[in-house]
Amino acid sequence: MARLRSPEKRGAILEAAVHEIAETGLGAPTAQIARRAGIAAGTLFTYFATKEELLNELYLELKTETYARVNADFPHKKSLELRTQHIWSSFLEWAIEFPEKRKVAVQLNLSNIITPETRARVSAGYGSVDITLQELGKLGAMQDLPAGFPAAMMSAMQEATMDFVAKQPKRREELIARAFKLFWRAMR
Numbered sequence: 001m002a003r004l005r006s007p008e009k010r011g012a013i014l015e016a017a018v019h020e021i022a023e024t025g026l027g028a029p030t031a032q033i034a035r036r037a038g039i040a041a042g043t044l045f046t047y048f049a050t051k052e053e054l055l056n057e058l059y060l061e062l063k064t065e066t067y068a069r070v071n072a073d074f075p076h077k078k079s080l081e082l083r084t085q086h087i088w089s090s091f092l093e094w095a096i097e098f099p100e101k102r103k104v105a106v107q108l109n110l111s112n113i114i115t116p117e118t119r120a121r122v123s124a125g126y127g128s129v130d131i132t133l134q135e136l137g138k139l140g141a142m143q144d145l146p147a148g149f150p151a152a153m154m155s156a157m158q159e160a161t162m163d164f165v166a167k168q169p170k171r172r173e174e175l176i177a178r179a180f181k182l183f184w185r186a187m188r
Contacts, residue, residue, distance in 0.1 A: 010047050012037040017058050022100035026055070026107055056118040059108040062101055074128045081184055083132045088180045092158055095166060096172070138188045139187050141148040150187065157183045 016036035020028035032049050034044040048054035070090040075082050095102040108114055136150035160178040165172045
């Protein structure tokens with residue numbers, strides 16, 4: 001009879017993968033991930049058949065967590081500016097609170113390891129974020145630019161904001177708010 005897989009062990013493996021990848025990159029050995037999770041190396045493969053499967057599931061998990069945070073209390077009926085500010089602030093708060101997760105999510109996003117199927121599953125969770133970013137793309141400054149340009153610009157400005165918040169943590173709220181004002185001016 002097959003053994004039931006424990007959700008706690010699965011979670012421990014994913015958490016250990018975040019820490020190992022944040023420290024050593026995507027080449028982190030599965031044996032080290034298993035050791036950090038407190039399980040035997042072979043046990044990891046009862047939860048994830050391959051390292052690629054583990055990384056795809058980790059990506060899905062991180063993106064799901066991020067979009068759950070952003071979609072929580074989303075101001076659906078508010079102006080485009082307030083909806084955009086919600087996305088801006090919610091993501092930054094998550095990224096600043098969980099820097100290792102953000103670092104790993106970026107590495108995974110840039111890698112070829114993440115399958116088109118996994119990326120499609122992630123995009124199903126975009127919801128209001130995607131609609132808002134599409135609306136941003138229709139603003140004067142964004143017209144005729146490639147699809148995805150507003151999201152890329154937001155991401156770049158958020159990276160700069162995170163860098164400065166890390167250097168000046170006491171100014172966190174001020175920097176997040178002022179950087180959003182700059183972003184919003186650029187969009188219009």
